[in-house]
Amino acid sequence: MVTNTIDVRDVAKKFGSNPVLKKISLQLPVGQIMGLIGPSGAGKTTLVKAILGMEKVDAGTTTVLGTAMPNRKVMQRIGYMAQSDALYEDLTARENIRFFAELMSVPKSELTEAIAHAAQVVNLNDALDRRVSAYSGGMKRRLSLAIALVQDPELLILDEPTVGIDPELRQQIWAELYQLKSQGKSILVTTHVMDEAEHCDYLMLIREGIALAQGTPAQLEKDYDVATIEQVFLKAGRLQDESHRNL
Numbered sequence: 361m362v363t364n365t366i367d368v369r370d371v372a373k374k375f376g377s378n379p380v381l382k383k384i385s386l387q388l389p390v391g392q393i394m395g396l397i398g399p400s401g402a403g404k405t406t407l408v409k410a411i412l413g414m415e416k417v418d419a420g421t422t423t424v425l426g427t428a429m430p431n432r433k434v435m436q437r438i439g440y441m442a443q444s445d446a447l448y449e450d451l452t453a454r455e456n457i458r459f460f461a462e463l464m465s466v467p468k469s470e471l472t473e474a475i476a477h478a479a480q481v482v483n484l485n486d487a488l489d490r491r492v493s494a495y496s497g498g499m500k501r502r503l504s505l506a507i508a509l510v511q512d513p514e515l516l517i518l519d520e521p522t523v524g525i526d527p528e529l530r531q532q533i534w535a536e537l538y539q540l541k542s543q544g545k546s547i548l549v550t551t552h553v554m555d556e557a558e559h560c561d562y563l564m565l566i567r568e569g570i571a572l573a574q575g576t577p578a579q580l581e582k583d584y585d586v587a588t589i590e591q592v593f594l595k596a597g598r599l600q601d602e603s604h605r606n607l
């Protein structure tokens with residue numbers, strides 16, 4: 361039985377001479393929510409793509425749902441929301457969701473219900489028949505999330521899912537993520553929003569391609585002797601800078 365939905369071991373990646381991931385390891389247990397937090401350029405998206413097998417790594421291994429990546433079959437069991445929206449602007453939102461649902465082999469008999477549920481989670485029911493070209497940036501984010509949810513995946517990988525989404529809807533989305541977790545699904549989410557980080561079961565703080573710290577939010581706050589994840593992050597960053605200076 362697979363105990364870790366995602367198992368990353370010692371992954372390293374350079375772009376040219378620029379090392380972007382430096383021996384990163386990460387385990388996401390089944391049925392848990394892990395947050396990847398780090399500043400812009402830290403390597404979060406590269407790590408996500410390495411996990412999905414979309415970015416070739418120089419060293420290390422990534423295993424998802426017990427299978428070495430890349431693997432097309434496993435991709436069908438993952439709901440992936442990329443950082444930039446990949447939507448068909450000339451189609452309506454409903455047509456977009458349907459297109460991706462069919463691609464992910466959602467049975468025909470379940471399509472209507474699956475589309476309605478995914479749209480309801482992100483509050484897009486009333487705009488489903490509008491063309492995406494008329495959508496705002498936040499609506500496009502929400503549509504991308506609906507697409508990631510539509511095939512009822514075992515694993516959700518969400519790259520900055522709540523950028524441009526207002527606080528009320530953000531809460532609604534987190535309620536849905538908890539609901540999915542209670543059904544045994546696993547979730548990996550990247551975020552800049554520190555109070556979202558507090559919602560995760562586990563966190564990995566990543567900076568300059570290095571996993572600075574990992575653990576539950578409470579454990580990290582205790583280890584760094586501070587009251588919030590934001591302070592953990594700031595302190596871990598300062599310690600990293602000091603260790604660079606001392607080299």
Ligand SMILES: Nc1ncnc2c1ncn2[C@@H]1O[C@H](COP(=O)(O)OP(=O)(O)OP(=O)(O)O)[C@@H](O)[C@H]1O
Pocket residue numbers: 375380398399400401402403404405406407443
């Ligand atoms: N295809 C690429 N070719 C060259 N360099 C790249 C490529 N993709 C990413 N990088 C570089 O790798 C580093 C990490 O980028 P990455 O997108 O993984 O960071 P991130 O933590 O996701 O940042 P953000 O939060 O801004 O999305 C950056 O320095 C970026 O410029």
